[in-house]
Amino acid sequence: HKQQHHSEVSEKDDPQVQSWSNTHVTRELLLGAVHSTPHERQTHKPSSFQTSLKDAQTPGCGVCSRVVNSNPMYPPRLTSHMGTLLSLEGEWVSTRCESRQYGMFLTRWLHFLSDGSSWQGQYDYY
Structure with missing residues (x-):
């Protein structure tokens, strides 16, 4: 049994770690823009990002779970909320x-x- 020793300050005593652990973290994936012409995609060097993708396992993301649990025969139902004023x-x-x-x-x-x-x-x- 090997013990690893780290700093003597525990995470619960460190205000930076404490505030970080209370923060909701959302993972996003940024991918380079894809060329609109399929035959150009092999050599295209992106100069911008696509809109970021959210981790499908993000807690509380109803859209994420509906997309993950869908398939071509049963696409996700992404309904709009009528009556909500934007x-x-x-x-x-x-x-x-x-x-x-x-x-x-x-x-x-x-x-x-x-x-x-x-x-x-x-x-x-x-």
Whole structure:
């Protein structure tokens, strides 16, 4: 029986570890953009990412479990919720740096105004 010794501070005493362990972690997979022409896909070098994929085993993700438990004969039923009002009003920001063509990166800040038809945006390229 071999014991491994680590630092003397336990995880429960470390405030950084404690706050991290109380945080809900979602795993996402980022893949390079796929060329739209099938015969170009073998040599295509992506310059941007596709929309990220969420881990199918994410707790509390109803859409994830319906997709995982589906097949071509029984596709997932992804229903919309009628009567739910969607409001974009407020500020929205990028959750990570987004990749764009030609080695560019982008972060976005959008502010949708209460009139329902106006918005402001700031796009920062790196």
